[in-house]
Amino acid sequence: MPEMRTAQRLSARRLADLLGRWRGAGHGYRELAESVSLLVRDGRIVPGMSLPAERPLSETLGVSRTTVAAAYQRLRESGVVHSxxxxxxxVRGSGSTREGLWSGAISGIDxxxxxxxxxxxxxxxxxRAAAEHAGAFKLIGYDTLGLPELRAAIAERYSARGLPTxxxxxxxxxxxxxxxFLIARTLLxxxxxxxxxxxSYPHAREALASTGALVAxxxxxxxSAAGAGSAQEDGGYDASGxxxxxxxxxxKLAYxxxxxxxxxxxxMPDGLKSSLITALAGAGAYVIADETTAELSLGESARITPFAAHAEQRHHQDAILTVGSLGKTVxxxxxxxxxxxxxELIGRLExxxxxxxLGTGTWEQVLALHALNQYDDILAERAQQLTARHRVLVAGLAERLPEWRPSSAVGGVCIWVDIGERVSSRLSRAAAELDLHLPPGPRFGSPGTFERYVRLPFSAPxxxxxxxxxxxxxxWRSTTVGAGGTAAPVLTGAVI
Incomplete structure (x- = not known):
């Protein structure tokens, strides 16, 4: 007989931490079910994981066992879990498909x-790549270091940005x-x-935690953009803190x-970059500098000096691992x-x-090489596009939700918005009812934090x-009415 695998059980305490401030006025079991659905949809509870038994969860959350039982039944009926x-x-695996943002007419918004x-x-x-690089199809098709031509092109761009490579x-x-993830599992x-x-970026936190490392x-x-006159003097950073x-x-490793x-x-202000490199590398730490969105500026496209170039001592550069990608730009x-x-680190990572x-596909690398050959034009087009979209998003928030305070973004693809009340998870559930997938603020920090915030990308048309x-x-109107105790949104199944 095949061996039966036992599902990994989520403890009642851990689920309570993930849920944070889940409960509002009215339909407690519905809100509990929707909160668990949200955690499953965001990947914080993974398929195959077993939820806590009803009694310990009810005791931990301070609700009746009937409430938990009703929530679990609702999850079963909606197909999120099974017995x-x-x-x-x-928790069931997701068999759904998502059309994404670029399928044409607006319906669900992710x-x-x-x-x-x-x-x-x-x-x-x-x-053009197919016409000029037919020989690529005679190669094995993958490798663990990268095509020599592509590695040279990436190195040349770093050198042009002020970091000899x-x-x-x-x-x-x-x-x-x-x-x-590769860096984390190699060094931690x-x-x-x-x-x-x-x-921060949620998957980076997961990469650090997956190694068993402690995460500070x-x-x-x-x-906040509301104080834009002074907000950029310190870049939103408390340097001394x-x-x-x-x-x-x-x-051992900082991200x-x-x-x-x-x-x-x-x-981050340039002076703080130098000071952080000195503090971290000087104490023997490695530093991941994620520059995935570093060259996506709002306004005119700008050449951004790499983080490692701010090292005041040359040997500190060897402690910095810079990560880049074409995912946001191309x-x-x-x-x-x-x-x-x-x-030496590249050798350890390989x-x-x-x-x-087995490595990165050859054809993808050929495309990447061609993209880098005209990267400045690509970045200029993206800067124009994202600047216009950022303007639409910020103007829309100012008109419809003037009490919200968006961050003073100067680049990238998203803003961080202080919504004024600790109801981010409830807002996310209410948004799902309107076919709007909005990850709650706690997704970007440790469990229970950032209930006053939401991340809003401006990458869509x-x-x-x-x-x-x-x-x-x-x-928001349905959420704040519910928080006031006079009414609460009736939440049905989560929108995937």
């Missing part, structure tokens, strides 16, 4: 995606997320200390998004990223990589953003 003998209530549509010249680039310092990866061990900005946080202020935390934590930060869109489907690091994957703001306004 399995010996495992209890188990604000979990902060990735623009494919660059307009991608089809022509593909045709050789091809031996470059590894081509399967996008930025692959690069971050269980019990090591790591450091990440808060808020560097707080990043929102830099950040340096004190960095020195006290003494991490930073220094330019056009996700989710705030802010840029096309999310072009799964090509890279790591710039000291040659050895670790051979355990997990203007008409989609305008409709998104209209639905946000409607969801």
């Amino acid at each position: 399995r003998r010996g495992s209890g209530t188990v 604000l979990s995606s902060a990735c623009p549509e494919p660059w307009s010249g991608l089809a022509a680039l593909n045709a 050789s091809p031996e310092q470059i590894m081509v990866t399967l996008g930025a997320q692959h690069a971050i 061990r269980r019990g090591d200390r790591s450091l990440i900005e808060s808020p 946080e560097l707080p990043v202020s929102a830099g 950040l340096l004190e935390i960095a020195e006290r934590t003494t991490p 930073l998004i220094p330019d056009h930060h996700n989710p705030t869109g802010l840029r 096309w999310g489907g072009l799964r090509v990223g890279w790591i710039r690091a000291a040659p 050895a670790a990589r051979r355990i997990g994957d 203007e008409a989609t953003l305008a409709e998104a703001v209209r639905r946000l306004d409607q969801a």
Whole structure:
């Protein structure tokens, strides 16, 4: 007989931490069911995981067992979970498909995606690459370091931006997320200390935590646009506070998004970059500098100096691993990223990589090489496009939701918005009722934090953003009415 696998059980305490401030007025079991659905949809509860038994969860949440039982029944009816003998209530795998943002007419809007549509010249680039590189199809089709021509082109761009780089310092990866996980599993061990900005890119936090490392946080202020006259004087960063935390934590690995930060869109001041490098690298830490969105500026396209170039001592550059990608600039489907690091580190990363994957596809690398040959034109087009979309989003919020305070983004693809009340998860559930997928603020920090915030990308077309703001306004009104205790939104199944 085949061996029966026991589902991993989520503890009642852990689920309570993930739920945060889930409960509002009225229909408690419905809100509980919708909150769990939201966690499943956002990937914080994974398929195959077993939910806590009813009694311990009811005791931990301080609700009746009847409420938990009704919530679980609602989850079963909506297909989010099923009952399995010996495992209890188990999360199902998702069999749904999503049309995405670029399918034509507006229906469902996915604000979990902060990735623009494919660059307009991608089809022509593909045709030209096929005509000029037919020999690529005679190669094995993948490798763990990258095509020599592509590594040279990436190195040349770093040198042009002010950071002298050789091809031996470059590894081509399967996008930025692959690069971050590869670095984390190569350099971190269980019990090591790591450091990440808060808020930050959720999958980077998951990469650090997946190694068993302890994760400490560097707080990043929102830099509210309401005070734009002074917000950029410090870039939204408390320099002395950040340096004190960095020195006290003494991490093995730190993860930073220094330019056009996700989710705030802010840029770290150059002086703080130098001081953080000195504090972290000087104490023996490695630093991941995620530059996935560094060259996406609002306004005129600008040449951004790489983070590692701000090292005041040359040997500190060897502690910095710079991650880049074409996913936000050219096309999310072009799964090509890279790591710039000291040659010794590149060797360690390649050895670790051979355990997990065979390398990056040759044809994707050929396309990436052609894209880099005209990268400045691509960035100029993206800057114009994203600037117009950012303007539409911010203007729409000012008109419909003037009490919300968006961050003073200067680049990237998203803003971080202070909504004024700790109801981000409830707002997310109300938005789902309007076919609007809005990840709640806690998705970008540790459990229970950032209930006053939401991340709003401005990567979608203007008409989609305008409709998104209209639905946000409607969801906000239903959420705040519910919070006042006079009514609460009736929540049905989650929209996937």
